[in-house]
Amino acid sequence: MDGRRHSVDIPISKTLVALRRVRSLRDPSTISTSKFSALVDNVNWETNSSTGISLRFLDSCEEGGSGKNQGSRAKNVGYLYGERDDFIDDFELNYDLGKSKLSVYENSGPKTVDSGRYCSNHVEKTSVIPSINPLEDVDLSNELSIRSLQEERTDYIAPERKFVRKNQVKKSFGVGVGEGTSVHSPCPSLRDALSSRSASLFANEEVDLVDNDDPGCGISCCWSGTPRFREASDVENNPLLCRNVDEIAVYENRYLKYNCNEIVPHSETPRSLSQKFRPKSFSELVGQNVVARSLLGAICKGRITSLYLFHGPRGTGKTSASRIFAAALNCLSLEENRPCGLCRECVMFFSGRSRDVKEVDSVRINRRDRVRSLIKKATIPPVSSRFKVFIFDECHLLHGETWATVLHSLDNLSQHVIFVMITPDLDKLPRSALSRSQRYHFPKIKDSDVSSRLVKICLEEGLDFDQVALDFIAAKSNGSLRDAEMMLDQLSLLGKRITMSLAYELIGIVSDDELLDLLDLAMSSDTSKTVIRARELMRSRIDPMQLISQLANLIMDVLAGKCQEGCSEVRRRFSNRRTSEVDLQKLSHALKILSETEKQLRMSKNQTTWLTVALLQLSSMECSAEVIDSKLDNVHERGESWKHVVSCSCEEKKRHTLRMREDHERTLESIWKRATELFQSSSLKSFLIEQGKLSSLVVSQGLAVAELEFCHPNCISKAEKSQKLIANSLQSILGCNVEIKINLVPCATKSRHAKVKKPSFRLFSCSRRVRKSQSSTECGSDSDYSEYTSERPMISGRSTRPFPDNSGLQIPHKCCDRMDRVRTLGNGEGNLLSTRTASCRGSLEDRQTTEFVAASSNELVCNHEGDVLYFQEPENQPNCFARTFRLHRKSRSSDASQMVCCTEPRLQNKLALSILRKASSETSATTNDTNNTYTNSSGEENGLKENSEALCWRTRTLHLRKAWQSRRGRENSHLVGWVLPCATAK
Numbered sequence: 001m002d003g004r005r006h007s008v009d010i011p012i013s014k015t016l017v018a019l020r021r022v023r024s025l026r027d028p029s030t031i032s033t034s035k036f037s038a039l040v041d042n043v044n045w046e047t048n049s050s051t052g053i054s055l056r057f058l059d060s061c062e063e064g065g066s067g068k069n070q071g072s073r074a075k076n077v078g079y080l081y082g083e084r085d086d087f088i089d090d091f092e093l094n095y096d097l098g099k100s101k102l103s104v105y106e107n108s109g110p111k112t113v114d115s116g117r118y119c120s121n122h123v124e125k126t127s128v129i130p131s132i133n134p135l136e137d138v139d140l141s142n143e144l145s146i147r148s149l150q151e152e153r154t155d156y157i158a159p160e161r162k163f164v165r166k167n168q169v170k171k172s173f174g175v176g177v178g179e180g181t182s183v184h185s186p187c188p189s190l191r192d193a194l195s196s197r198s199a200s201l202f203a204n205e206e207v208d209l210v211d212n213d214d215p216g217c218g219i220s221c222c223w224s225g226t227p228r229f230r231e232a233s234d235v236e237n238n239p240l241l242c243r244n245v246d247e248i249a250v251y252e253n254r255y256l257k258y259n260c261n262e263i264v265p266h267s268e269t270p271r272s273l274s275q276k277f278r279p280k281s282f283s284e285l286v287g288q289n290v291v292a293r294s295l296l297g298a299i300c301k302g303r304i305t306s307l308y309l310f311h312g313p314r315g316t317g318k319t320s321a322s323r324i325f326a327a328a329l330n331c332l333s334l335e336e337n338r339p340c341g342l343c344r345e346c347v348m349f350f351s352g353r354s355r356d357v358k359e360v361d362s363v364r365i366n367r368r369d370r371v372r373s374l375i376k377k378a379t380i381p382p383v384s385s386r387f388k389v390f391i392f393d394e395c396h397l398l399h400g401e402t403w404a405t406v407l408h409s410l411d412n413l414s415q416h417v418i419f420v421m422i423t424p425d426l427d428k429l430p431r432s433a434l435s436r437s438q439r440y441h442f443p444k445i446k447d448s449d450v451s452s453r454l455v456k457i458c459l460e461e462g463l464d465f466d467q468v469a470l471d472f473i474a475a476k477s478n479g480s481l482r483d484a485e486m487m488l489d490q491l492s493l494l495g496k497r498i499t500m501s502l503a504y505e506l507i508g509i510v511s512d513d514e515l516l517d518l519l520d521l522a523m524s525s526d527t528s529k530t531v532i533r534a535r536e537l538m539r540s541r542i543d544p545m546q547l548i549s550q551l552a553n554l555i556m557d558v559l560a561g562k563c564q565e566g567c568s569e570v571r572r573r574f575s576n577r578r579t580s581e582v583d584l585q586k587l588s589h590a591l592k593i594l595s596e597t598e599k600q601l602r603m604s605k606n607q608t609t610w611l612t613v614a615l616l617q618l619s620s621m622e623c624s625a626e627v628i629d630s631k632l633d634n635v636h637e638r639g640e641s642w643k644h645v646v647s648c649s650c651e652e653k654k655r656h657t658l659r660m661r662e663d664h665e666r667t668l669e670s671i672w673k674r675a676t677e678l679f680q681s682s683s684l685k686s687f688l689i690e691q692g693k694l695s696s697l698v699v700s701q702g703l704a705v706a707e708l709e710f711c712h713p714n715c716i717s718k719a720e721k722s723q724k725l726i727a728n729s730l731q732s733i734l735g736c737n738v739e740i741k742i743n744l745v746p747c748a749t750k751s752r753h754a755k756v757k758k759p760s761f762r763l764f765s766c767s768r769r770v771r772k773s774q775s776s777t778e779c780g781s782d783s784d785y786s787e788y789t790s791e792r793p794m795i796s797g798r799s800t801r802p803f804p805d806n807s808g809l810q811i812p813h814k815c816c817d818r819m820d821r822v823r824t825l826g827n828g829e830g831n832l833l834s835t836r837t838a839s840c841r842g843s844l845e846d847r848q849t850t851e852f853v854a855a856s857s858n859e860l861v862c863n864h865e866g867d868v869l870y871f872q873e874p875e876n877q878p879n880c881f882a883r884t885f886r887l888h889r890k891s892r893s894s895d896a897s898q899m900v901c902c903t904e905p906r907l908q909n910k911l912a913l914s915i916l917r918k919a920s921s922e923t924s925a926t927t928n929d930t931n932n933t934y935t936n937s938s939g940e941e942n943g944l945k946e947n948s949e950a951l952c953w954r955t956r957t958l959h960l961r962k963a964w965q966s967r968r969g970r971e972n973s974h975l976v977g978w979v980l981p982c983a984t985a986k
């Protein structure tokens with residue numbers, strides 16, 4: 001399940017109210033922030049052109065305002081500074097109040113926007129410059145510091161930045177404007193406003209994308225809310241700290257001094273838990289140890305390449321890792337644990353002012369001039385750090401041409417340039433990119449890791465929680481930590497404690513208890529309750545698709561035995577209750593129904609109805625199984641009429657065939673035992689118990705079809721003789737008409753001991769009735785038992801022939817006169833055998849042998865003359881079969897009616913012997929150079945002529961024709977069969 005889905009289901013009104021409450025509670029800085037909200041609310045942004053922007057301060061800057069208003073007017077000086085995620089085009093905004101103009105300067109020059117009549121008396125001319133210190137902007141909890149910052153700022157404004165300031169500005173606020181998605185502002189509303197406008201602000205920006213004068217990568221906002229990483233003591237102890245950094249440019253230096261001296265805490269309220277807890281070092285990256293170790297190792301060993309590719313599912317830490325990597329690359333610390341967060345470079349980076357780490361907007365960069373400009377800037381050595389790092393998030397959005405330019409530049413660029421490409425979708429990248437990059441895969445994060453991270457967050461945030469709820473969130477987040485954090489964030493807005501019920505409500509799923517309750521109902525016959533409950537659930541909360549998936553997951557957990565430990569009590573109870581084979585069968589059947597219903601639901605508009613129908617189907621299976629169970633358990637004790645029960649069931653279910661499944665073997669055994677006990681003859685009793693088995697029982701319309709299995713042909717003929725008796729005893733047990741089917745099932749252990757005397761094979765084994773037509777078995781038409789006691793064989797007028805290897809396959813002699821009939825060829829296990837593959841059939845059809853069919857693909861073939869071929873076609877010789885058959889036809893002058901081809905030499909003997917229908921002891925085998933000949937030497941017996949021979953060729957290279965010729969000389973022998981290696985059939 002995609003965790004993202006969960007994040008939208010929260011009731012919006014509820015969230016907003018809670019959000020307001022929590023914001024104000026969580027961070028006092030938001031209270032001071034709220035002072036600005038009035039102002040922000042009154043800012044009127046107009047973006048009529050893509051480069052122009054007009055700010056209107058509606059209330060506080062009105063013309064002729066009172067002295068009191070002057071203070072507020074001072075607020076109106078806004079700073080627009082570069083934000084994260086992209087290159088900030090160099091722009092300056094001159095708010096020319098004296099001329100009632102708001103000017104936006106770009107590299108190309110100022111563009112003015114009429115700002116109306118506001119504020120003309122108070123600030124003659126000022127400008128908005130890229131913010132130099134994002135930290136200051138977020139430091140709104142302390143008005144004093146804001147003032148001092150403001151004063152500080154007026155000093156260090158670089159003249160070349162066209163910053164003009166004539167009036168004293170008492171307060172200012174920073175307004176972050178970026179081209180990317182994130183906008184940095186202390187006031188959420190303003191920030192949002194800016195966010196929504198920012199795209200249009202720079203949509204037509206043609207300026208260079210990289211500027212050495214730009215204020216930095218703007219990544220700071222990503223680290224907003226990060227715990228303070230610079231303490232006074234750190235400053236003292238660490239020589240790399242900013243206090244000692246003299247070489248930084250003047251304004252930076254001052255800024256740093258300001259920061260170091262005053263230790264302004266970084267106190268912006270993070271916009272989300274996920275932002276707040278974005279990892280800042282490799283050790284904080286959860287579940288990505290391999291990647292973290294590898295990247296850190298590369299840095300420590302100095303083995304840095306120019307192109308890195310981070311890929312993997314969303315929310316697994318790719319972007320975070322790329323930033324940590326960038327910071328670590330430039331970190332000045334000599335410790336292994338980089339980034340240290342303390343050195344000058346780290347400070348610059350984490351405050352968003354590093355000018356050597358850039359995040360590139362993968363959509364905007366897709367223009368030739370822009371990408372060229374980027375490459376050009378990349379050639380300029382880094383300002384202060386070792387590496388220039390370009391991070392391309394969502395790099396699958398880069399066009400081919402952009403890729404080509406970037407990849408082409410790799411060789412020309414110096415060693416200090418590093419590109420980090422990030423994508424969730426590797427398949428969308430050009431191959432050249434894949435082959436030239438060092439790839440790092442970010443796998444889904446394990447549920448346990450996600451869960452522990454959530455616990456940590458809850459503890460740090462002071463949130464009460466139920467561990468199961470966090471585990472549940474982890475499971476639902478599908479390996480995305482961000483999704484899990486977002487869910488937690490939303491839940492934290494809903495209540496004081498993170499509980500399961502809250503989680504269920506938020507995510508829009510029902511609890512296990514409710515679901516298991518529904519499943520129980522659905523599997524019972526309580527139709528009306530099932531319908532009511534299902535409707536209730538779907539009406540109130542859950543989407544039918546979601547319900548199906550949850551139900552299926554639950555069932556799978558039960559089937560996999562996953563519910564024993566670490567699951568909810570209800571699950572455990574349910575899985576303990578449903579442990580029998582029968583229950584598991586029912587559950588897996590339920591899965592089948594659900595999976596089919598899911599497909600159906602995708603195309604249906606009436607999902608609720610179809611899901612309810614599906615739930616009712618679960619009960620129908622349960623019902624039939626229950627009927628069988630209860631019937632079989634009680635049939636003797638209560639003397640109940642099987643017929644009655646079954647017919648009741650049928651009335652309800654309309655010709656519902658009750659088929660005993662494997663899991664009912666126990667019950668079948670008991671029926672069989674009871675039936676045999678009714679026989680008078682103890683030898684027959686023991687024979688049937690030892691050699692026979694009731695393998696299935698199908699009851700329909702008052703008729704029970706009982707299938708018996710025997711392991712040996714001898715047993716079958718014996719059983720056939722007693723068929724009527726068996727049927728009678730089963731009838732008295734079951735209380736309804738019984739039809740018997742006897743099948744031969746190969747059974748190695750039993751048949752070994754049984755002596756072969758007269759094999760008897762039949763298609764569909766034996767059947768004592770002519771099967772009723774399909775229509776006559778429809779519900780409602782009562783069967784006439786006498787019909788089913790007919791002695792007529794199933795295929796009248798046709799004898800059957802054993803398949804040579806006694807495998808239990810039943811081959812009717814000349815049975816293949818109609819293709820569709822042959823399609824119903826069954827083996828002893830009751831399987832239907834398929835017809836031969838089309839290709840082979842095709843080649844045979846050419847030779848007008850259309851009724852040539854094979855069963856059990858590539859194994860058993862019989863033609864319309866009743867000849868039997870056993871054949872294993874080698875995969876690499878597709879026409880082998882057809883050729884063999886052709887030759888066989890040529891040799892029809894002989895009386896060899898059986899040809900057996902097989903590639904497996906071990907089988908050849910067996911097949912030859914089978915053809916001779918003799919036990920190996922009775923057959924003498926003579927061998928010559930090229931073949932083995934098995935001869936029946938024991939006179940005419942079992943329908944075999946004396947000297948019957950089955951030729952068994954072993955030499956694969958021997959041509960069949962030659963084999964046939966070599967046979968010519970043996971006039972006395974009587975060839976009854978061939979066993980040929982397939983390869984000879986050329």
Ligand SMILES: Nc1ncnc2c1ncn2[C@@H]1O[C@H](COP(=O)(O)OP(=O)(O)OP(=O)(O)O)[C@@H](O)[C@H]1O
Binds near residue numbers: 277285315317321482
């Ligand atoms: N491995 C991780 N360790 C710690 N936090 C993580 C991890 N993965 C994700 N997060 C959390 O999720 C947030 C988003 O992570 P990040 O942007 O790095 O993921 P991503 O893989 O780049 O996602 P996307 O592909 O959607 O951009 C982070 O702020 C952090 O709170």
Ligand SMILES: [Zn+2]
Binds near residue numbers: 333342344345346
């Ligand atoms: Zn560092």
